[in-house]
Amino acid sequence: MTEPASEILAVLIVGAGFSGLAMAIRCRQAGIGPLQVIEKADGIGGTWHDNTYPGAACDIPSHLYSLSFAPKADWSRMYAPQPEILAYLRETAERNGLMPLIRLGTTFRGATWDETRGLWQVETDRGPILTRAIVSGMGGLHHPAYPDIPGRDAFAGAAFHTAAWDHSVDLTGKRVGVIGTGASAIQVVPELAKVAAQLTLFQRTPPWIMPKHDHAIPEGAKARYRRLPLARRLERARLFWLHEVRAFLGFTKVSKLTGQAEALARRHLAKAVTDKDLRAKLTPDYRLGCKRVLISDDYYPTLQRPNVTLETDGIARITETGLTTEAGRSHDLDVIVYATGFDVTATFARMHLVGRDGLRLTQAWSNGMGAYQGITVAGFPNYFMLLGPNSGLGHNSVVSMIEIQVQHVLDCLQTLRTGNRAIEVRPEAQARFLDRIRSRMADSIWQAGGCRSWYLDASGRNTTLWPDSVMAYRRSARRARLSDYRLG
Numbered sequence: 001m002t003e004p005a006s007e008i009l010a011v012l013i014v015g016a017g018f019s020g021l022a023m024a025i026r027c028r029q030a031g032i033g034p035l036q037v038i039e040k041a042d043g044i045g046g047t048w049h050d051n052t053y054p055g056a057a058c059d060i061p062s063h064l065y066s067l068s069f070a071p072k073a074d075w076s077r078m079y080a081p082q083p084e085i086l087a088y089l090r091e092t093a094e095r096n097g098l099m100p101l102i103r104l105g106t107t108f109r110g111a112t113w114d115e116t117r118g119l120w121q122v123e124t125d126r127g128p129i130l131t132r133a134i135v136s137g138m139g140g141l142h143h144p145a146y147p148d149i150p151g152r153d154a155f156a157g158a159a160f161h162t163a164a165w166d167h168s169v170d171l172t173g174k175r176v177g178v179i180g181t182g183a184s185a186i187q188v189v190p191e192l193a194k195v196a197a198q199l200t201l202f203q204r205t206p207p208w209i210m211p212k213h214d215h216a217i218p219e220g221a222k223a224r225y226r227r228l229p230l231a232r233r234l235e236r237a238r239l240f241w242l243h244e245v246r247a248f249l250g251f252t253k254v255s256k257l258t259g260q261a262e263a264l265a266r267r268h269l270a271k272a273v274t275d276k277d278l279r280a281k282l283t284p285d286y287r288l289g290c291k292r293v294l295i296s297d298d299y300y301p302t303l304q305r306p307n308v309t310l311e312t313d314g315i316a317r318i319t320e321t322g323l324t325t326e327a328g329r330s331h332d333l334d335v336i337v338y339a340t341g342f343d344v345t346a347t348f349a350r351m352h353l354v355g356r357d358g359l360r361l362t363q364a365w366s367n368g369m370g371a372y373q374g375i376t377v378a379g380f381p382n383y384f385m386l387l388g389p390n391s392g393l394g395h396n397s398v399v400s401m402i403e404i405q406v407q408h409v410l411d412c413l414q415t416l417r418t419g420n421r422a423i424e425v426r427p428e429a430q431a432r433f434l435d436r437i438r439s440r441m442a443d444s445i446w447q448a449g450g451c452r453s454w455y456l457d458a459s460g461r462n463t464t465l466w467p468d469s470v471m472a473y474r475r476s477a478r479r480a481r482l483s484d485y486r487l488g
């Protein structure tokens with residue numbers, strides 16, 4: 001295949017969510033091109049395009065969960081609802097001239113490194129693309145996970161996942177069953193309970209929940225942020241540090257303060273739930289931080305509504321008319337909502353990437369996922385990941401992580417403009433980095449906290465989260481240390 005040079009991209013960005021858009025903006029500002037963004041969905045926004053369930057919102061404050069170089073002064077609430085975040089991403093893309101560069105409805109199928117030409121040959125469902133570099137902004141939370149419960153196909157009513165909401169189904173007056181009690185469930189349950197005749201929540205493990213204190217941002221504050229960018233920046237910094245200290249409050253490892261954070265969460269529960277039996281069912285038996293710590297002010301009150309039942313008996317099977325529990329209780333339902341999270345490992349495992357000397361990413365990761373700074377993998381030149389392995393966060397805004405990674409990738413991309421055809425992480429640098437991660441993980445809250453979560457892979461290793469503060473990651477990853485890379 002010999003394409004004219006004009007059809008060879010400098011960078012292909014996969015995914016038009018927070019990471020992909022941030023990368024595209026910064027590439028344009030740095031004059032890196034030609035550039036294209038492909039997105040499998042029919043609109044931009046990534047997770048905020050997919051997750052449209054009632055009550056969807058961010059559990060990180062808006063002024064922190066936004067790009068520092070694309071600020072928004074007039075966020076409506078402390079915690080923005082999904083439509084507002086999606087609108088922000090659309091406006092940001094438009095304002096930065098990205099829309100003509102984005103090809104929607106185009107799925108990345110895989111890519112093969114062409115050593116002779118120093119190019120990636122990318123396969124999409126809309127044809128091939130040739131590019132010098134690929135930046136994956138695919139993230140890990142977009143393949144809905146459905147539980148392996150017998151009889152799942154037998155159910156005669158409507159059934160859908162929180163990340164693939166079926167808006168054609170009117171839940172008013174219906175008997176609704178929700179499976180799962182994670183971050184998505186605690187947002188959707190209060191909304192569904194307002195309209196459903198009966199809502200049954202199937203809980204396997206109770207989450208730790210802290211008060212949210214959500215509120216509308218006063219008009220005066222919005223005007224101030226508009227007038228005085230410094231005031232907005234100070235608010236962002238305040239929120240950043242407020243969250244950053246959580247890394248030392250038991251959110252990454254058991255600390256002296258873990259017990260105090262747990263006591264705070266228990267008080268939140270005790271204040272909201274007076275019934276002793278219900279409170280016992282809602283009390284976690286593992287350490288706070290082991291699973292994502294949730295925030296909500298309306299979840300506990302919702303569980304005490306007369307039309308809501310909390311079922312803690314395990315689900316034995318799904319039948320034509322509802323669910324049967326292991327104790328033999330039947331729940332007749334009109335609708336089942338799966339709030340059962342995402343298949344993170346499968347998302348990365350499905351990346352059909354063939355690097356140098358025919359090395360497949362699945363081979364490179366046969367003992368578990370891992371990447372230098374969560375960004376680059378030895379054997380895969382000019383391939384970069386945003387929010388790749390071990391760069392998710394439990395305690396602070398992932399947007400901060402994205403911005404650090406974008407800067408690192410920009411440094412790498414700059415080397416390709418100065419005569420180098422390829423930049424590839426040195427295996428020894430990657431090994432050193434992964435050793436560091438492993439040793440920090442050993443006594444982390446996710447390993448030692450007495451729970452299982454989506455953070456862990458099949459062998460029980462945490463390959464998803466960064467085990468330290470954002471500032472530590474910034475020190476580690478913000479600038480690409482070129483001595484850790486091989487240029488050629």
Ligand code: N01
Binds near residue numbers: 202204
């Ligand atoms: O998914 P989850 P999620 N039978 O994996 C249960 C981000 N997010 O969509 O705990 C019964 O957390 C499972 O039970 P257990 C955020 O990063 C962010 O809620 O495994 N139950 C659990 O309760 C988050 O961490 C926001 O015992 C079953 C639930 O399903 C990530 O997305 C908002 C089951 C899955 O919880 C995922 O959150 C929403 C079974 N067979 C999401 N299988 C923000 O606001 C699974 N479960 C930023």
